[in-house]
Amino acid sequence: MKNTLDENKPIFLQIKEQLEDSVINGAIKPGERVPSTNEFAQYYKINPATAAKGINELVHENILFKKRGVGMFVTDDAKDILIEKRKEHFYENFIQPLKDEARKLRMGNDELLEMIKQGGFNHAD
Template sequence: MKNHLDENKPIFLQIKEHLEDSIMNGSIKPGERVPSTNEFAAYYQINPATAAKGINELVTELILFKRRGVGMFVTEEAKEIVLQKRKQIFYDNYMLPLKNEAKKLSISEAELKEMIERKGSINER
């Protein structure tokens, strides 16, 4: 777990994103138990209800499931769910504004594709 929390973002959201990141990078695998709300609360010195809010959102999204008396575990579909969710967020937060700005500037789809493929692309960094 990361040692500090960002005071500019809700704590429950940071816990949720931390778990999602761990699922995406493979440090937490399908079927594996995740830290409990009490473990998060003790580690970050926060209220267990705050940790529970982030974890419960992941349960609602079918990324985690509960085994009564044992803990929370990663679903088999978790990585794909997180991937699809984050792709949609990327599209909404970056691609739509990009397309809207390109339209304002009368940049054609072909020009936009050329700009994206231009040297200095994401693969070259």
């Protein structure tokens, strides 16, 4: 977990995103328990209800599930769900604006793809 929280973003969203990142990068695996609302509250010195809001959103999105009296755990499909969600977000927030700007500059697909290739992106990076 990060040691500090960003004052410019709601705390519950930061907790949610930290858990999402941990699932995507494999730090927390399917079936593993995630920190409780009280553990988040104690670590960040926040209200447990704030932490619960972020965790409950992940339950609603089928990223986490509750074992009564034991805690919250990562679902088997969590990583795939999160990657798909992030891909959609990436398209909407980066690719679509990129395409719109390229269109304004009268760039064709080939020219745009060539510019992207110049960046040296490699899937293994």
